[in-house]
Structure formats: structure tokens, C-alpha cells
Amino acid sequence: MSLIDRYILKEWGSAFLLTFSLVLGVLILQNMLDKIPDLLQAQATFPQIVYFFLLSLPAYLPLVLPIIFLVSLLFALGNLHRNNEIIALRAQGLSLMRISRSLWIVGLLLSAGLFYLTAFLVPQTVEQSRTFFDNLDFAAREAVMESRDVGLIYNMGFDNRRDGRLWFMNRFSERAWLALGVNVHLRDAEGHESHRISATEAYYDDTQGSWVFLNGRELLLDPVSGDPLRIIPFEEKRFPEFTEDPGLMLALHKKPNALSLHELHRIIKTIPPEDNPAVHAYLVRYFQQLASPFTCLIMVGIAVPFAVSGVRVSPMVGISKSLAFFAAFYVLISIASMLGERQIIPAWMAAGLPIFAMLFVSNLLYKRAA
Numbered sequence: 001m002s003l004i005d006r007y008i009l010k011e012w013g014s015a016f017l018l019t020f021s022l023v024l025g026v027l028i029l030q031n032m033l034d035k036i037p038d039l040l041q042a043q044a045t046f047p048q049i050v051y052f053f054l055l056s057l058p059a060y061l062p063l064v065l066p067i068i069f070l071v072s073l074l075f076a077l078g079n080l081h082r083n084n085e086i087i088a089l090r091a092q093g094l095s096l097m098r099i100s101r102s103l104w105i106v107g108l109l110l111s112a113g114l115f116y117l118t119a120f121l122v123p124q125t126v127e128q129s130r131t132f133f134d135n136l137d138f139a140a141r142e143a144v145m146e147s148r149d150v151g152l153i154y155n156m157g158f159d160n161r162r163d164g165r166l167w168f169m170n171r172f173s174e175r176a177w178l179a180l181g182v183n184v185h186l187r188d189a190e191g192h193e194s195h196r197i198s199a200t201e202a203y204y205d206d207t208q209g210s211w212v213f214l215n216g217r218e219l220l221l222d223p224v225s226g227d228p229l230r231i232i233p234f235e236e237k238r239f240p241e242f243t244e245d246p247g248l249m250l251a252l253h254k255k256p257n258a259l260s261l262h263e264l265h266r267i268i269k270t271i272p273p274e275d276n277p278a279v280h281a282y283l284v285r286y287f288q289q290l291a292s293p294f295t296c297l298i299m300v301g302i303a304v305p306f307a308v309s310g311v312r313v314s315p316m317v318g319i320s321k322s323l324a325f326f327a328a329f330y331v332l333i334s335i336a337s338m339l340g341e342r343q344i345i346p347a348w349m350a351a352g353l354p355i356f357a358m359l360f361v362s363n364l365l366y367k368r369a370a
Contacts, residue, residue, distance in 0.1 A: 004089065005102035011080060012103060016072035023068050027060050028053065035133075042136040055129035062118050062292060067326070069110060070299040073103065074322055077307030086308050096369055100304045107300040114293030123260035138175040150175040158249045161275045164188065167244065177246060178203050182213065184242070192223035197239070204246045211242040245270075252278075256285035264289070273347075280347060284340035287351030288333070294355055295329075301362025302326065305369035329358050 031053065039049050080086050089099050097104075134151065141150045151174035158167040170181030182202040186195035199216025216237070220230040248270055251263050259267075264286040273279045306321045332354040340350025 004094075004099070008076070008080070008099070009102050009106070012072060012076040012106070015075040016068065019068050019072045019075070023064050024060070027064060028057070031056060031060075039133070039136070042133070042140045044136050048132075048136065052129060052132055055125050055132060058117060058122050058125045059129070062114050062122060062289075065110065065114060066292075066295040066299055069107070069296050070303055070322060070326060073299060073303035074307050077303060081308045096304065096308065096366060100300065103300050103304065104297070107296045110296040111293045114296065115290075118289055118293055119261060123262040126260040127262070134174065141175075149173070153250070153253060156249060156253050158244060158252060159276055159278075160244055160271075162271075163241070164191075165242070165244070167249070172246070172250070174250065176203075179246075182216075188223050190223070193221055193226065194223045195220060205238070208238070208240070209243055210238060210240045211244070212236065212238045252282075256282045259285070261286065261289050277343070280343055281341045283347040284337055284350045287348050288337065291351040291355055298329065298355065298358045298362060299326075301359060301365065305362070305365035308369055329354060332357060 035052070035056075036049065039052060044052070077086070086099060090096070138150050153172045153174065154170070156167075156169045156172045156179075160167070164187040166185040166187070168183045168185075169179045172179050179202045180200065182197075182199045184197040185193050186197070188194045196219040197213060197216060198219070199213035201214040202211055202216075203214075204211055213234070214236050216234060218232040218234065218237075219228055220232070221227065222229055248267065251259055251267055252271075256264065259282070264282050267282045268279060268286055271279050273283050302322050302325050306325070336345070336350040336353050339345045340347045345353070
């Protein structure tokens with residue numbers, strides 16, 4: 001590594017550490033203000049509160065590191081340009097790409113690190129922190145109510161088009177893993193309803209991998225007319241073919257942004273989008289999470305041209321332009337997401353299009369600033 005690279009990295013490193021500390025401190029404080037009342041209500045102890053925030057911390061890094069990287073680049077490069085150091089380097093015949101070479105390497109390393117966090121560490125910590133908080137909350141609620149009434153989710157449905165089963169549950173207890181007020185509509189190959197299972201309760205037997213229904217009835221229907229043919233009441237009945245995982249049902253009940261990469265992968269692997277159009281939103285989010293780490297490369301492409309173009313007095317001009325460009329990038333992400341969820345463009349394109357578009361624009365900005 002040359003002396004120029006080391007000097008530029010030193011300037012950037014100081015700005016990065018300062019920005020990282022400030023932003024992370026604000027996020028932790030905000031998270032504490034949001035979550036501490038809930039944790040205290042769940043009767044969490046001080047060590048449990050600390051452990052919860054440590055588990056929650058990695059989930060913020062993929063969100064804030066790109067903007068922290070951008071701001072630190074702008075301040076470091078703005079200071080270098082204001083002191084005429086970049087002009088001196090370019091006067092020696094060094095191109096803008098050569099001057100910023102070390103920053104591109106840092107951007108690539110940060111992208112690789114963020115990809116590891118997004119693909120491996122963050123999914124684990126997101127699920128662990130959620131489970132940890134739910135267990136605390138459920139345990140506190142069990143002191144004043146029955147387990148079956150703890151962690152209730154209302155009006156949960158699941159459309160298993162592959163096997164022709166449509167589920168409706170009035171309530172589902174995450175704590176007791178129990179469904180209350182269950183109706184399952186079974187359809188034949190032509191899509192006509194042929195059976196209907198209704199029960200006051202149902203639970204998923206992990207050992208057998210199937211559902212058991214309690215205090216219900218099985219209604220046989222004429223597939224053509226829909227008229228009832230036979231009613232078979234039962235007190236307890238296992239349906240071995242009902243293998244739907246309630247964990248998957250719960251995941252589909254949540255918004256894609258609330259799920260980890262592992263949960264998203266599980267959904268799209270179990271339920272192909274062609275079987276259920278609603279899964280397209282989860283597929284788009286899955287590809288977006290895989291593509292998001294490469295935002296750090298875009299930050300270099302945004303920061304360098306703006307920071308060195310006409311910012312002799314104050315870096316705020318370059319910062320303003322870059323943040324506006326950054327905002328436009330996220331508007332493009334929102335538009336691409338909408339197009340992907342509506343199946344106008346493929347999910348992988350909805351995730352990759354904003355990245356490639358901004359890299360293309362960054363290349364134009366580099367040529368203009370050169």
C-alpha cells in the first residue's frame with residue numbers, strides 16, 4: 001500500500017469512527033427508549049435487558065453502515081479537497097480513480113462484511129432477540145392468564161394451493177402453539193371445495209409432523225353443487241396429510257421487512273411464488289437483502305465525485321448533493337420493489353436494478369469529475 005493510500009485511509013478512518021460512534025449511539029438510545037418500557041413490563045432483569053440489546057445490535061449494522069460510510073467519505077474527501085491536497089495529487093498526474101483506489105477497496109471489504117452479516121449473523125440474532133423477548137413477555141403474561149390466551153394472533157390464514165387446503169384460524173397462540181376456531185377448506189384438482197374441517201381447537205404435533213383437531217366435524221360436500229353430503233363429528237382426530245408448519249404460517253402473517261433472511265428463504269423454498277402470488281413480496285425482499293451489502297460500493301461512487309467537485313470552502317455542498325442522490329437511490333428501490341411485488345419485473349431485477357443503475361450513474365459522475 002502506497003503512502004497516498006495510507007494517508008487517505010487515515011483521513012477516512014478518523015471520520016468513519018466518529019460518525020459510526022455518533023450514529024450507533026443515537027440508534028442504541030432510540031432503541032432503548034422504545035424497548036425498555038416493554039422489557040420492564042415483561043419483568044426483565046438488568047442482565048436480561050443488556051443481553052437483549054446486544055442481540056438486537058447486529059440487525060442495525062446493515063441499515064446504518066452504508067450511510068455512515070457515505071458521510072465519513074464526504075467529510076474526509078471534503079477536507080482533503082478544501083486543503084487543496086486532492087488538487088496537488090491530480091497535478092502530479094494521478095487520476096481520480098487512482099486517488100480513490102483505497103476507498104474502493106474499503107467499500108468492497110465493507111460489502112463483503114455486510115454480506116456475511118446479512119446472510120449469517122443478522123438472521124440468527126434477529127430470530128434470537130425476537131424469541132428472547134417473546135419468552136419474557138409470555139412468561140410475564142402467564143402469571144395472570146392461561147397459556148392458551150398468551151401471544152394471540154387473530155384472523156390468521158394460510159393458502160396451501162399446492163395441496164388444495166385453505167386454512168382460517170380465529171386465534172392462534174404463539175405460546176401454547178394452539179389454534180382456536182379452525183376451519184380448513186379442501187379443494188379438488190379443479191378447485192372445487194370437497195371437504196371442510198371445522199374444530200374448536202387444533203394443535204401441531206411436532207413428533208408426527210401433522211395436525212390434530214379437537215371437538216370438530218368433517219363436512220363432505222358435493223364438489224359441483226357445494227351441497228353437504230355427510231357430516232362426521234369427532235372429539236379428536238389426526239389428519240396425517242395436514243403437514244403445514246405453523247411456524248411458516250406465522251412467518252407469512254408478518255410483513256416481509258420483519259423477517260430474517262433465513263425466514264424469507266424458508267418461505268420461498270416451501271411455497272413457490274407461482275403457487276401463491278403473495279409470496280412474490282417475500283421473494284423481492286429476499287433478493288433485496290442479498291443485494292443491499294453492495295450499497296457500500298455505490299457510496300464510494302457517489303461520495304468521491306461530489307466531494308471533489310467545487311467544494312473548496314465547505315464540504316456541506318457535496319454532502320447535500322450526495323444525500324439527495326442517496327435519497328433518490330432509495331426512492332428507486334421503493335419503485336423497483338413495487339414493480340417486483342406486482343410481478344411486472346422479476347424479483348431479482350427488482351433487487352438488482354437500483355444497484356446497477358446507481359453504479360452506472362456513478363461511472364458517469366466519475367467521468368465528469370475527472
